[in-house]
Structure formats: structure tokens, C-alpha cells
Amino acid sequence: MARIVHYLNQFFIGAGGEDAAASPPASQPGPVGPGRRLAQLLGDEHEIVATVSCGDDDAAGRPAAVGEIVALIQEAQPDLVVTGPAFTSGRYGLACARVAAAAKAAGLNAVAAMHPDNPGLDEAGGAPVVASGEAARLMGPALDTLAAAVKKLLAGEVLTNADGLVGLAPRRPRMADRTAAERAVDLVLARLAGDRDATEVPLPRFDKVTPAPPITDLSNSTLAILTEGALVPDDNPGALESARATKWLRYSLAGRDELVPGEWRSVHGGFSTVWANADPHRILPLDAARQLEREGAIGHLHEEYLVTAGNGTSVANARRFGVEWAADLRHSGARAAILTAT
Amino acid sequence: MLKRSIHRVQAVGFGDAMTWSGGELTVDREEARRLLAAPCLASVDVTWASPGDSVRIVKVLDVVEPRSKGPGGGGVFPGWLDGPPVDGPTHVLRGAAVVVAGYLPRAQEAVIDMTGPAAELSPFGSTHNLVIEFTPAPDADWAEVDDVLRRGALALAARLAEAALDAEPDETETVPDPGAVDGLPRIGTITNLQTQGVFKDVFVRGESFNGQEPALIDPAEIDDGAVVSGQYGHPSLRNPTWVHQNHPIASALRARHGRDVAFAGVVLAPEPVSASEKARISAAAAQLCADAGFEAVILTKEGGGNADADIALKMDALEDLGIATVGLFAEMAGPDGTGPPIVVAPERATAMVSTGNYDTRLSLPEMERALGGNELALLKVPATSAMELPTAVILASLGCLGGGRLTCAPAPVA
Known part of the structure; x- marks a missing residue:
């Protein structure tokens, strides 16, 4: 009989919604919530021996959380780790993907379940991900797919798209026989001949983000200011990249009413930074934000700002930064944000 | 001629x-x-x-x-x-x-x-x-x-x-002028130039192209150096003057002019900074192609994800006018090629050529000599050291104007 550990967030173990999103990693024996139905579908051959859980903000926003989750999983000595289904939930999807990736890196078998548009998909690190619907009302079919995939994996088989496996085949570089210009002429002739499908690059899917509801009373809310304009302390202590950023950083605004020229610098490599450096408020409007705070138009200004460089940044990294920023801001109590872009 | x-x-x-x-x-x-x-x-x-x-x-x-x-x-x-x-x-x-x-x-x-x-x-x-x-x-x-x-x-x-x-x-090479050929499709090209101020500028006949409108240009002028680069942005995604002098799209169209295509001409277009200007310039460039009688257009870009918008908007604007398009894109699919490849993709146009992945890692050998500087700024290591770099750093490696053979394809399913 194979041993399975199931990973769920705070909501699906019944601990609460956003109010419990900061709860730390925890483990309990046996299946919980959707795990009970999954256990039924798996039958007597396999057993969910433990359910490990964590709040979404903690799992997606605190760097050490994933390691702690995997340590709890390892205590239960599983043959397979199952995470989700996370549907389209960003923080939960990221956590499910990262836990599956970290479990795989630790030598465990793992599978995650989420919607193909979930930003976590890019973070699964080679662990298989099977499709689920968009929301928890589609839990039934999601668990059917997941249970079938689990049985197949435990039988030592490889998942295919027919099993609900999602994710594009990796794009690999190669040398073509002819130049891109010559191939472009062929492609345009095919296009003129009526072929609308011919392309070397598949059309990407993009997230359609549903905006959060407007804040009803900003004078009681904490506002954060964020930027992709790469504004950092003059000596760039966190070594933020000028292009192809792989990270974001945070710097304190506590006790500051303005950003003094010369103490701050934009390291962005995508535009002339002369005017940004002459007045850093052009990138990060701390002066205006403090003014609004004094006037009572906003409750408080969040006491740190988050920053990255949006220049040649991959969509995958940008999505990850977005999910991490959302988790971090929720964690800190900020309920509104202004993100400046260059 | x-x-x-x-x-x-x-x-x-x-x-x-x-x-x-x-x-x-x-x-x-x-x-x-x-x-x-x-x-x-x-x-x-x-x-x-x-x-x-x-x-x-x-x-x-x-x-x-x-x-x-x-x-x-x-x-x-x-x-x-x-x-x-x-x-x-x-x-x-x-x-x-x-x-x-x-x-x-x-x-x-x-x-x-x-x-x-x-x-x-x-x-x-x-x-x-x-x-x-x-x-x-x-x-x-x-x-x-x-x-x-x-x-x-x-x-x-x-x-x-x-x-x-x-x-x-x-x-001796004799290069045909653009023009109509009975019975053959008239294919032109839009060359986007990333013109965003000092150190990110491109010059046409000695003048900055920043703030200019899309314009038809005699490709023979480009051969003779009418387009000069002052563009020091994304190394792999910029077009040095040498690349314009050897304009690969013009070359490919000239090579087939009179055989299966009629080379219809070259439009130069700026890549402005703001979204509204990008949209306005795209509409103007598309109308110029229509007025010039282009039946199909091959489009190229210069720059990173920002420049994807310039090419995607123009492709859609042309398709809306009934003009078929192909765009040359470099992919930004992450080091392992699993990320979304395009930052801004066209919505109504569909035909894209891939000129490789910006993020592919390269292991480069130690060298005996370095020119241009003693240190590689990105890694703060001696310029002669063995090093690992993304393709993004290699000059003109992603051939925005189509001169290279580098491309990407999906890995075979295991």
C-alpha cells in the first residue's frame, strides 16, 4: 500500500479564509476536506497518511515556509506527495507548485493540480501538474482527474496530456537550416495562401486579472507604493539587476518624508535614468504619498516599498513577483497599492 | 538599381x-x-x-x-x-x-x-x-x-x-529596386527602430529618428548607410549599423523578387515610449503600407518586451486593413524554455517567426585577450574568464532583423 501526503491551504482544511491566511505550516494524520473524497477515489490500495497545510500568505510570502512544509511531509515518509487542487488561486497555486518542486528536489515523487492559467504552473520545477477547473465548484471532476493521475504515477507510469497533464513542452534553442528572414518570406507566402495556423511561436495565453473591488474608505486603509523602476539606495545593497531581474527587494520608508537626490538611484537599464536620479520621486512618489497621509486622504502609508526592475524580465518571473507582492502586502495589512512603471 | x-x-x-x-x-x-x-x-x-x-x-x-x-x-x-x-x-x-x-x-x-x-x-x-x-x-x-x-x-x-x-x-551584385511584378504578391517590410533618446537612439540620414513618423525609404539608401545605430540597449536585441547595411529582410525579399514575390518596399517606424504613441504610430504605419499597395508585410522589432508591443500592435493594425503579416520575435521563455515566450503578442495576427530564446544560458570559455574593457560589468569578473551568460548578452545574437539561423522549437515529448 502506497503512502500519500496531501498538501492543502488553510481554507480547504477548514481553518478559515483570509483571516487565517497567515497560519504557519502544520501536519495532521489522515485525509482532510477534499482529501477524504480523494481517498475514496483511490480505494484501498493507497492511503493518505497525513495532511500538511499552511496559510496562503505564509506559504507564498515567507521564503522559509516551503522548506518547513516539505520537512513536515518527509516526517510522514510518503511514496507520493499530492498538492491541491489549487484551481486559479494565485498564492495557493504557487504554494502547491513550489511544494511539489521542493518535494521532487528532495527525492520524493510529487504531483500538483491546478488550472492551466494558474501562475504557479511555471514554478512546478519539473513535477507534473494536472489540470483542474477554475474554481472549487469544480472540485468533483478535479479530484477524478487527480486520483487517476495518482494511480498511474504510483504504478510507475508517465503522465500524458490525456491524463490532464498541463504545461507546454519546453522551448529548446536550435539552429535552423535557413535564416529567420528567409523563413519569414515562406511564412508570409503561406499566410497569403490562406494558412492561418502556420507559426513558429504558439500564441501565448495571458492572464485576465479581475481587479479587486474598489476601496470604500481610503482614509482608514494602508496604502503601499511599489515600483518596477529599480529605485534603490545609492549603493544598491541588494544587488538588484538592471535587466532580466530574478528578484525583488524591499526598503524601509519609516521616518522618511522625502527621497533625497544622491541617496537613491535607479539601476534600471531600460531608460535614461538622469531625470529619475535628479528627483527620485519621479519613480517613487513618497512626497505625494506623505502629503496624502498628512491630509488624511489615506489612513497610513505602508512603511516599506517593494521594488524590482522591469526590463527584459521574463513573464514567468513577473507573474511570480506579482503573486509574492500580493501575499506580502496582505500579510502586512496594506489594502491598496500604487505600482509605478517606467 | x-x-x-x-x-x-x-x-x-x-x-x-x-x-x-x-x-x-x-x-x-x-x-x-x-x-x-x-x-x-x-x-x-x-x-x-x-x-x-x-x-x-x-x-x-x-x-x-x-x-x-x-x-x-x-x-x-x-x-x-x-x-x-x-x-x-x-x-x-x-x-x-x-x-x-x-x-x-x-x-x-x-x-x-x-x-x-x-x-x-x-x-x-x-x-x-x-x-x-x-x-x-x-x-x-x-x-x-x-x-x-x-x-x-x-x-x-x-x-x-x-x-x-x-x-x-x-x-558584383546587382540589387533590384522595389516595385510591382505582374501576378506576384507585393510584400513589404516594416523595420521598427528603438528610438528612446540619448544612448538608445537610431539615426536616419544623420538625424535622430526619435519623434519621427513612419516613412517609406529606398532600401538602396539603407545599403549605403542611411540608418546608423546609436542603440546601446538589449545587446542581443539591437540592430547595429552593420545589420542595417545588410538588411536581412530586404535581402531575402530581393533574392525572390520576380520569382515568387514582388519586393514592395521598406517602411521605417519608430518605437515610441508611451502606449498611446505606440498605438498611434502603429495605425499610421499600417495606413502607409496600405497606401503603398503592400499586400503583405514582414515586421521586425528592436528591443526587449517593450518592443513586442510595437510589433504586435502593428501586426493587428495591418490585419485589420486586410494585409497579411508575419512578425519576427525573440522568445523570453526562461532559462529552461518553459515560460511564456512572448511579452506582448498580437491578438488578431497569428504568424510569428522565432529568432531564439533570450534566456538560454551559454558556457563561454576563458580567453587569452579582452578588448573594450578589463571587466565584464554584469558579473564583475575579469573579461577573459570562463563564464556563464544568457544569450541576451551576446551582440545581435537574436537577430531581430532576421539575419540569424537561431530559433526555438518544442522539445520532443519524452
């Missing part, structure tokens, strides 16, 4: 005079220094780097192909050189290049390797490169240093080719 006299460069060296003989280009180093000298430069020198040499050129700014139509640079690089106009063939030293390399503020670190895996990816890994290195004078104005280097590189490129004006060419 443009005629080109092609002189194939087999060997290079230094000597007492600028000479071209038997496939060997000899450079008078003193004369080169004099051509490049300016009050804002404390020193300037030239060095050869040839294919197969254990040399890494870092901090590359621009690359120019030596071309001349007559003494003093007449007829080439209009707006920059003031020789008398010449009506004759363009002499081309094919296989040679003048490379400017050295620190300028805000220029992104750009690398050419003369051997190893990166040499195969850049068009300049297989040219004999006369590398200009410089030290600015104390308190020199950087914009002036940039201007002086550009004028100097163009003058030097014209001077090198002048040595071949009286020589018998290895071959």
Missing part, C-alpha cells in the same frame, strides 16, 4: 598605408588614430580581432561594415560624412567590420566572442573586427564622446573601403 562591388576579406593586418591587395586589408594605425582623434578623447587606438582568435570583446557599442562609393566617404553614411555625392557601385569589404567598444554610461554590457559557442551566435564572431578602444578626456561630456566615436567609426569604415575603390571586385 544598386550595384555592389564585393571584396572578400581573407586576411588583415597593420602596415604603413591603408591598402587592399589580394584579399588582404592592411590598416595604417597612425592614420586610423588621426581619423578618430577628438578633443573629448584622451586616447584612442585600434586592434584587430579575427575569427578563431582567443579574444572576447566587451562593452560593444556599434559595428559598421566598411563601404565606400568614392573618396572622402561621398555617397555613404549620408548626414555623417561630407564627401561629394558619387553615382557608382558601392564597394563592400565583406568579412570585415569596424567595432566600437568601451564604457559609456547606461550602455548595457554587450559581448562578442571570436571563438566558442557565442562566436556562432553573433554575426560578428565570423568577421575580421577592427576594434576601436578609447579613453575619454577628463570631464568629457558623455554624449559628445558617443557622437565623436560614431562619426569616427563611420569615417574609418568608409576609409578602409576606399582602399578597394580601384580594385577588381571578387563579385
Whole structure:
């Protein structure tokens, strides 16, 4: 009989919604919530021996959380780790993907379940991900797919798209026989001949983000200011990249009413930074934000700002930064944000 | 109709005079220094780097192909050189290049390797490169240093080719003018130029193209150096002057002109900064193509994800006018190729050519010599060290104008 550990967030173990999103990693024996139905579908051959859980903000926003989750999983000595289904939930999807990736890196078998548009998909690190619907009302079919995939994996088989496996085949570089210009002429002739499908690059899917509801009373809310304009302390202590950023950083605004020229610098490599450096408020409007705070138009200004460089940044990294920023801001109590872009 | 006299460069060296003989280009180093000298430069020198040499050129700014139509640079690089106009063939030293390399503020670190895996990816890994290195004078104005280097590189490129004006060419190329051919589809091209101010600018006939409107240009003018790069952004995704001089899309269309396509012409278009200007310029460029009778358009970009918007908006605007489009895109799919490849994709157009993945990692060997600087700015390591770099850093490796063979395809399913 194979041993399975199931990973769920705070909501699906019944601990609460956003109010419990900061709860730390925890483990309990046996299946919980959707795990009970999954256990039924798996039958007597396999057993969910433990359910490990964590709040979404903690799992997606605190760097050490994933390691702690995997340590709890390892205590239960599983043959397979199952995470989700996370549907389209960003923080939960990221956590499910990262836990599956970290479990795989630790030598465990793992599978995650989420919607193909979930930003976590890019973070699964080679662990298989099977499709689920968009929301928890589609839990039934999601668990059917997941249970079938689990049985197949435990039988030592490889998942295919027919099993609900999602994710594009990796794009690999190669040398073509002819130049891109010559191939472009062929492609345009095919296009003129009526072929609308011919392309070397598949059309990407993009997230359609549903905006959060407007804040009803900003004078009681904490506002954060964020930027992709790469504004950092003059000596760039966190070594933020000028292009192809792989990270974001945070710097304190506590006790500051303005950003003094010369103490701050934009390291962005995508535009002339002369005017940004002459007045850093052009990138990060701390002066205006403090003014609004004094006037009572906003409750408080969040006491740190988050920053990255949006220049040649991959969509995958940008999505990850977005999910991490959302988790971090929720964690800190900020309920509104202004993100400046260059 | 443009005629080109092609002189194939087999060997290079230094000597007492600028000479071209038997496939060997000899450079008078003193004369080169004099051509490049300016009050804002404390020193300037030239060095050869040839294919197969254990040399890494870092901090590359621009690359120019030596071309001349007559003494003093007449007829080439209009707006920059003031020789008398010449009506004759363009002499081309094919296989040679003048490379400017050295620190300028805000220029992104750009690398050419003369051997190893990166040499195969850049068009300049297989040219004999006369590398200009410089030290600015104390308190020199950087914009002036940039201007002086550009004028100097163009003058030097014209001077090198002048040595071949009286020589018998290895071959003569006759290049067709754009025009209609009965029964063949009229295919034109839009060349987007990333024009976003000092150090990220492109010049047309000597003037910044920043703030200009889309315009038709005679491609023969581009051959003769009407488009000059001052673009020091994304190294793999910029088009140095050499690439414009050899405009790969124009070449591919000319090669098939009268056979299965009619080469309809070239539209230059700026890549403005704001979203509203991008949309306005895209609509204007599409209308210009329609007015010029283009039935299909191949579009190219210059720059990173921001420039994806310029090409995608134009593709959709053209398709809305019933004009078929193909866009050349570089992918930004992450080091393992699993991320979304395009930052801004067209919504109604669908045909895209891939020129490779910006994020693919390369392991580059240790080199004996470095030119352009002692340190690789990105990694803060000696420029000669063995290092791992993304394709993004290799100059013109993702061939935005379509000159390269690099592409991407899905990995076979295991």
C-alpha cells in the first residue's frame, strides 16, 4: 500500500479564509476536506497518511515556509506527495507548485493540480501538474482527474496530456537550416495562401486579472507604493539587476518624508535614468504619498516599498513577483497599492 | 538599381598605408588614430580581432561594415560624412567590420566572442573586427564622446573601403529596386527602430529618428548607410549599423523578387515610449503600407518586451486593413524554455517567426585577450574568464532583423 501526503491551504482544511491566511505550516494524520473524497477515489490500495497545510500568505510570502512544509511531509515518509487542487488561486497555486518542486528536489515523487492559467504552473520545477477547473465548484471532476493521475504515477507510469497533464513542452534553442528572414518570406507566402495556423511561436495565453473591488474608505486603509523602476539606495545593497531581474527587494520608508537626490538611484537599464536620479520621486512618489497621509486622504502609508526592475524580465518571473507582492502586502495589512512603471 | 562591388576579406593586418591587395586589408594605425582623434578623447587606438582568435570583446557599442562609393566617404553614411555625392557601385569589404567598444554610461554590457559557442551566435564572431578602444578626456561630456566615436567609426569604415575603390571586385551584385511584378504578391517590410533618446537612439540620414513618423525609404539608401545605430540597449536585441547595411529582410525579399514575390518596399517606424504613441504610430504605419499597395508585410522589432508591443500592435493594425503579416520575435521563455515566450503578442495576427530564446544560458570559455574593457560589468569578473551568460548578452545574437539561423522549437515529448 502506497503512502500519500496531501498538501492543502488553510481554507480547504477548514481553518478559515483570509483571516487565517497567515497560519504557519502544520501536519495532521489522515485525509482532510477534499482529501477524504480523494481517498475514496483511490480505494484501498493507497492511503493518505497525513495532511500538511499552511496559510496562503505564509506559504507564498515567507521564503522559509516551503522548506518547513516539505520537512513536515518527509516526517510522514510518503511514496507520493499530492498538492491541491489549487484551481486559479494565485498564492495557493504557487504554494502547491513550489511544494511539489521542493518535494521532487528532495527525492520524493510529487504531483500538483491546478488550472492551466494558474501562475504557479511555471514554478512546478519539473513535477507534473494536472489540470483542474477554475474554481472549487469544480472540485468533483478535479479530484477524478487527480486520483487517476495518482494511480498511474504510483504504478510507475508517465503522465500524458490525456491524463490532464498541463504545461507546454519546453522551448529548446536550435539552429535552423535557413535564416529567420528567409523563413519569414515562406511564412508570409503561406499566410497569403490562406494558412492561418502556420507559426513558429504558439500564441501565448495571458492572464485576465479581475481587479479587486474598489476601496470604500481610503482614509482608514494602508496604502503601499511599489515600483518596477529599480529605485534603490545609492549603493544598491541588494544587488538588484538592471535587466532580466530574478528578484525583488524591499526598503524601509519609516521616518522618511522625502527621497533625497544622491541617496537613491535607479539601476534600471531600460531608460535614461538622469531625470529619475535628479528627483527620485519621479519613480517613487513618497512626497505625494506623505502629503496624502498628512491630509488624511489615506489612513497610513505602508512603511516599506517593494521594488524590482522591469526590463527584459521574463513573464514567468513577473507573474511570480506579482503573486509574492500580493501575499506580502496582505500579510502586512496594506489594502491598496500604487505600482509605478517606467 | 544598386550595384555592389564585393571584396572578400581573407586576411588583415597593420602596415604603413591603408591598402587592399589580394584579399588582404592592411590598416595604417597612425592614420586610423588621426581619423578618430577628438578633443573629448584622451586616447584612442585600434586592434584587430579575427575569427578563431582567443579574444572576447566587451562593452560593444556599434559595428559598421566598411563601404565606400568614392573618396572622402561621398555617397555613404549620408548626414555623417561630407564627401561629394558619387553615382557608382558601392564597394563592400565583406568579412570585415569596424567595432566600437568601451564604457559609456547606461550602455548595457554587450559581448562578442571570436571563438566558442557565442562566436556562432553573433554575426560578428565570423568577421575580421577592427576594434576601436578609447579613453575619454577628463570631464568629457558623455554624449559628445558617443557622437565623436560614431562619426569616427563611420569615417574609418568608409576609409578602409576606399582602399578597394580601384580594385577588381571578387563579385558584383546587382540589387533590384522595389516595385510591382505582374501576378506576384507585393510584400513589404516594416523595420521598427528603438528610438528612446540619448544612448538608445537610431539615426536616419544623420538625424535622430526619435519623434519621427513612419516613412517609406529606398532600401538602396539603407545599403549605403542611411540608418546608423546609436542603440546601446538589449545587446542581443539591437540592430547595429552593420545589420542595417545588410538588411536581412530586404535581402531575402530581393533574392525572390520576380520569382515568387514582388519586393514592395521598406517602411521605417519608430518605437515610441508611451502606449498611446505606440498605438498611434502603429495605425499610421499600417495606413502607409496600405497606401503603398503592400499586400503583405514582414515586421521586425528592436528591443526587449517593450518592443513586442510595437510589433504586435502593428501586426493587428495591418490585419485589420486586410494585409497579411508575419512578425519576427525573440522568445523570453526562461532559462529552461518553459515560460511564456512572448511579452506582448498580437491578438488578431497569428504568424510569428522565432529568432531564439533570450534566456538560454551559454558556457563561454576563458580567453587569452579582452578588448573594450578589463571587466565584464554584469558579473564583475575579469573579461577573459570562463563564464556563464544568457544569450541576451551576446551582440545581435537574436537577430531581430532576421539575419540569424537561431530559433526555438518544442522539445520532443519524452
